[in-house]
Amino acid sequence: MESVARSQPTAGADPAARKDETLIYRQSRWTRLTHWIWAISLFFMLLSGLQIFNARPQLYIGKQSGFDYNNTIFAIGAENTNAGARGYTEIFGHRFDTTGVLGWSGPAGQETARGFPSWATIPSYYDLGTARVIHFFFAWILTTTLIVWLVASTVNGHLRRDLAPRLDDLKRLPQDFIDHAKLKFHHTREYNTLQKMAYGGVLFVLLPLMIITGLAMSPSMDSVLPFLNDLLGGRQTARTIHFTVMVLLVAFFIVHILMILAAGPINELRSIITGWYRTDPPAQDDNSTERSA
């Protein structure tokens, strides 16, 4: 074992032996299938959601929207200035010029007043009704898939084996931060601590919160679960949380993609498509050996 593992991929080494040693079956079919259904669902939910947001590009705190009083904490808008129309974004009273992206955007000479630009919405033109059709279709798909994944991952041990936090995770956290900052990745069967936090956070905090705040906005669901909005601080607060969680999910997506590119996109993609993942040869990297021990 030791000698095979130590062999470097030089001309003399037997590639077949090395392949057997380092390729492992890492992701079950349930994980892979649900991953891609989520990816597609979240893509459409994001872009249709931004379209829905454009119908009222403002966020409030409380039960209702302040028209005669001010409970607006976020707003995207357009205004006429001496330099022509400008788009702005206002966060907690601080105004930023976001012309070209938020508030006022479009092809040169054909700019229009709209919250998010047309490249970020489905449909690209303003159409609230169609966006809602798309949004709720994928809301059903996303929620169903989340439940399927939860059941499958409980049964096949993915939750317990790969995602459940352990004491060891806490100990290795500082080193994990340093390794990620240096873009130095260890390819092991196990998720590292930051991965567990990111995936666990999305699956057990962000997505459930998204579903709960989504339901809280439904007037019919409010008659079934009237405590939901009381708990969340009112329907308009629920809407604000819904939007904030969207921003966090987008942030997760960006980091997720960057990490995949940095850690080796082919290997990472293979594992989430076929399940097979090439790990670092054991004992080549002292740190990873210590950790997996």
Add this chain to the structure above:
Amino acid sequence: MAKFEISRRKFLTGASLGASGIMLSGCDAFDSQLSIGSGLRSFLENANGLTYRAQRLLAGRDALAPEFTEADIRQPQRPNGVTAPDDDVYKGLLANNFADWRLEVSGLVEKPLSLSREQLMNMPSRTQITRHDCVEGWSCIAKWTGTPLSLVLDQAVVKPQARYVMFHCLDTIDRSLSGDIKYYGTIDLIDARHPQTILAYGLNGKPLPVENGAPLRARVERQLGYKMPKFLYKIELVDGFANVGGGRGGYWEDNGYDWYGGI
């Protein structure tokens, strides 16, 4: 293992290429498949039927929308849609303070009705402080007073084959080649008979203002604002959407909104 390590330069190049790919993809790619009646759109619209059945199952007939207190009424009810009908018939009725206005109840009923505002106001009333949720995303809390729609339906005696209540309105919402389109919409008989579904003539303790739908508007508290027509003059019991505008159950529905507005 060296093979899977990537230099910083390669990493940044790859990252920016990936990001720009996302930016450039644009979202007009889907536009052409999303028009009303297209196969893909009709398929996606099935989700609304699923939502309707699921919410009816969970909420049942009588689960009540949350009601609020006087302290929650912090501003006038924000109007939406048509706020000042430019229709001659409407303006004539308004000039006479709706003394000549009547609510017709017709269609699949045993006893068609024609009710004056006084007759409606002499019927038992219900007052409720509820939150109006607009499809656009905003909410506004107000106190509504009106006649429960179920009482009017009972008086007219609904025929068994009736399935929906259709609201006919006095305001022109749109113009087409075949003439002016006045607002119209439908709800099912479960919502029509819901205890909080009222034909409102009062708002925040005063007569319903023009901008909010005088002399009479629907309140359907478990659905969004577009399901609560204003400026009512006729209630028609129907068994389907075949003769309702474009056949999808309402003005906004004919323009792409889902018929069920409980979400």
